[in-house]
Amino acid sequence: MDLDEAFELVGEFGPRQKRLTAFLVLLQVFVAFQSMLIVLVGAVPEYHLDLEEIPASREVLAKHVRFASNFTSIATEWYLIKHDAYKVSLAASLYFAGLLIGNIMFGPLSDKLGRKPVYLTGIFFDVIFGYVSAFAPNYEIFAISRFFVGITNGGMSLVSFVLTQEYVGKSFWALTGSLTNLTFAVGIAIYALLGYYIREWRFLAFISNSPGLFFFLLSFMLPESPRWLYSQGRTAEAENVLQYIALGNGKERLSVKLKQCIGAVKKDDSESGVLSLVKHPVLRWRTVILMYIWSGRRKSTTAFLIFAGIACIFTMCLPENRGGFFFSPSILALCGKLTVSAAFNIIYIYTSELYPTVVRNAGLGVCSMTCRFGGILAPFVPSLKTLGPSVPFVVFGISGLSAGFLTLLLPETLNKPIAETIEDLQTSTYQMLKNKKVNQLEENS
Known part of the structure; x- marks a missing residue:
């Protein structure tokens, strides 16, 4: 059978697929935390400066500025006000620049090396650089760490989105994709709630990054994408993953046998990507x-x-x-x-x-x-x-x-x-559907 027929057999959205999808969907809460981090840790409260001219030294500036609010941020710790106020926006821009690079890097890598290894690498370094941001001794290290968090967070979340699609049958892609984006919005709301109660920016950054460690450790239990394995010609491995899904869906006696994928990518294929x-x-x-x-x-x-x-x-x-x-x-x-x-x-x-x-x-x-x-x-x-x-x-x-x-x-x-x-793009959709019906008619005959 081909892959779509195999999904119909093992279950397109059975209990095991629901658990795998739920895990990756909940990961979007952590992704949202990292995306929105600068909004609160970079907030600039009202302040009073008792000098008309801005001192060149940060130590002198610290003696003459008074912040009105009781929360801390990178602006209050490193006095990013007046001529240094742009540094808060710069840190946010570096994060989004990292997202751009991460999307370009991780997409082709996951198509070449596999979804799971690239995803695990991304979430590992995402957590590491997230903790670097929380404990950064100065602004420069904080800004650089946010750039690398953007690379890893953007790339990892992109791969995890594709995994939620490729674990399930095609008819459920709309559901899993919508749940992913919905949970990201919920993550923004939860982060706002955290910021309401946690007023110290380093502790907020630490708490916001810690769920990533939990997701990283549990991610080792995720299987590789059966669709990716099948497209690479690794049919036996794809069958094993589908068998694993079938067992989780309560179909113990089911035997999955896939036909060889026509046009499967070879390891030395330079045109992929x-x-x-x-x-x-x-x-x-x-x-x-x-x-x-x-x-x-x-x-x-x-x-x-x-x-x-x-x-x-x-x-x-x-x-x-x-x-x-x-x-x-x-x-x-x-x-x-x-x-x-x-x-x-x-x-x-x-x-x-x-x-x-x-x-x-x-x-x-x-x-x-x-x-x-x-x-x-x-x-x-x-x-x-x-x-x-x-x-x-x-x-x-x-x-x-x-x-x-x-x-x-x-x-x-x-x-x-x-x-x-x-x-597969060379064959029209109509022809693909027609061939399936002809093959089915021959089998019935």
């Missing part, structure tokens, strides 16, 4: 469109993005107190934010469905890289108000509309088989 996204015409076209969509799952992304763009443009056209409650600019802006968030959730799932298993993480990494660029540029959009109060809404509106219509150029993936290798 990011280069395949450029060389292969179908992947190249998909990557260009997806990169644009990510910077601003199924084709339902189109409706969400178009609605978001329309909401932005209506917000631009309506004055604050006109149009009634349901057509007020504030309500339309909130609707736009809701639909953009929905589209962002779906695009993760849709992107993973569009790429074959052998380059799935590489594709997700390259596409999410453009999302990081969008995050860097987004803070500058409000400055366009100097050209007119409606200009930022025009920029966001056009981006949403154009991204939504570009999605129409991509294929639908609902109820379609997942490509395991690049060679």
Whole structure:
């Protein structure tokens, strides 16, 4: 049988897969802690400076500044105020620069070396550098550690997302992907609660990083992705993982036997990885469109993005107190934010469905890289108000509309088989489904 048929046999979302998925989904709470850390540990409370001129020496500055609040942060410990205030934003920017690099690095590595070893390496160094941030003796070490936390946290979370997809049957990818993004939002709320009660920044950083140690130790029990093993031609190992899943699903007497994967990647295959996204015409076209969509799952992304763009443009056209409650600019802006968030959730799932298993993480990494660029540029959009109060809404509106219509150029993936290798893209979806029916008819005959 092929892999999709094997998942139907062992169970697409049985008890064992639910436990594996729940573990990786809960990991997003830790990912959210690291992503939001600088928001609280970098907070600058109100302060009073009893000098008109800023002293050059930090020791002198410490004698003349008084902070009003009772919480500590890197700003209060290292006096990152006035001419040094930019260092808080710099630490945040270094983290997001690390995310960008991590997405580029870890995606192709996990496609080449395997999901589990790359994931374990990422979460190990994520925890190490997280503790370095908590105990950093000076700002420079703190900022550098945040850069490396960004690399490992971004790459590790990308691989863990793909694992939640590849442990289960394709019909449950939307569920596991949505749960992952939902739990990340819950993690942000939990981190805010921690920050409310823990007022000392080093202790907050220590507590926020400690769940990572727990997840790292338990991650050794995770199996390798059966889809990745199958795409690499390691059929026997893929069968063992599927057998392990079947046992956990209560199917002890089940025997799984996979057919050899056509076009499986060889160990010396130099064309696998990011280069395949450029060389292969179908992947190249998909990557260009997806990169644009990510910077601003199924084709339902189109409706969400178009609605978001329309909401932005209506917000631009309506004055604050006109149009009634349901057509007020504030309500339309909130609707736009809701639909953009929905589209962002779906695009993760849709992107993973569009790429074959052998380059799935590489594709997700390259596409999410453009999302990081969008995050860097987004803070500058409000400055366009100097050209007119409606200009930022025009920029966001056009981006949403154009991204939504570009999605129409991509294929639908609902109820379609997942490509395991690049060679699978040469065969049309219709032909793949037709061949399955012919083979089934021959077996019945």
